[in-house]
Amino acid sequence: MLIIHHWDTDGITSAALLVKALNLVEFKNMSPPIGEFRFDERIKRAIERSEEIYILDLNLPHEVEGINKSIVFIDHHIQPRIRNPKVKQINPALEGEEAPSASFVVSQYFNFWNTWSALGVIGDIGEKAFEIPKVGELLEREGFTKEEALRLVELMDSNYITTERKSVEKAVKVVLETPVRDLLTYGPWVKKAEAIGEAINGALAGAEVRDGMAFITFKSPFNIISKVARKAVWEIGYEGAVVVNEDFHGKAQIYFRISSKMAKKINMGEIISELKGKGFNAGGKREVLGCICEKDKIEEVLRIINAHLG
Structure with a gap:
């Protein structure tokens, strides 16, 4: 199983949600080059070695048109329909509907919701996320305040902002293995966030x-x-x-x-x-x-x- 995801909070939480929803034990997750909307050779080689591929929160429909592999493409950005019959494209935007984040699309599709679902929305639309009732409900379950949620998004995003691709990919494992409240004091992210703020x-x-x-x-x-x-x-x-x-x-x-x-x-x-x-x-x-x-x-x-x- 190969999971290719965006490098921000929404991409990281979407990948973590997918792993939990499918109860995956073995998987490989990868992100494109930070700041570049393309599949590089590293990702293309991984695709060749994989039998099943999920692509999350990446507005790159053209990259999958010629791939002869089973692909599930989950997104919420404006994009054309993918013509490749091997690709299952899940995107409310195709039907003229809006989704605030890919994490919400993943959660809706698999009916699996937790704090990560809300963090993906906050990462994508910021303060406006708190106007969505479902976001407040999910945060309340974990006892998370608005300020704590915003801070955790800031910490999670520090991985891509410092252009550390490996750290982005590692972040999925960190999220999966660490209680969500403990992420607020996760040392490597805190240090990076300070430099970014300046x-x-x-x-x-x-x-x-x-x-x-x-x-x-x-x-x-x-x-x-x-x-x-x-x-x-x-x-x-x-x-x-x-x-x-x-x-x-x-x-x-x-x-x-x-x-x-x-x-x-x-x-x-x-x-x-x-x-x-x-x-x-x-x-x-x-x-x-x-x-x-x-x-x-x-x-x-x-x-x-x-x-x-x-």
Whole structure:
């Protein structure tokens, strides 16, 4: 059994939920290269050696079209239907419905719910997760406060933000083997989270704001781009944030997040489609877009985003 999952809290908890729901004793879990929406050679070799494959919280339908293996593809992002008959695609978005996280889709599909289900939602939509009754119910079962849940997501995400792919993959085992409350004091995650907090605040300090939209540019080896955008929109209250990490291990990262209000005016799906049509590695959903590109292509991506911003 091979489980390929996203590198964030939602991906990690989705993988842990799957393992528990299926009562798996032996499995291998892997994450794509941090910040890159693709299967690298390491994952492709693992796929060749596997008979059964689960892909969780990864908006990469094109990667499975040519794979002649039994695959279950569970996601919640906007995406086309997969044509490969070997792939079972489970995604409420295909029917025009919304799911707040892949963890919720996994839990609904297998009817297996616990605190991990809620943490995946909080990891994906932040404070808005607490408006969902099921999230509150699941946290209450474990006696988790809102602040503790947010902190645990911060700690879990520290693995991918510091671009430690092996730590992301190890995190699934840590979650499975550690009482959920004890994760709040898990030393390796706490240390990484402290360094990340300093880097995020440094990036936000350089924000330029025009018409309620924040434009933020910085350089960092940490994969903090989504965290910077979320803090700008969800905590500071900007209508949107266009965030650029000009040098992320030799590549450029561009992240565009908008508020729920702006989502009624801006069609993120159109922007993603346009970027993909021009060959860019991009993905996202209703309120967010992520793209990784060569550093000399930053201006081209920004021109496309700005054209939709007007």
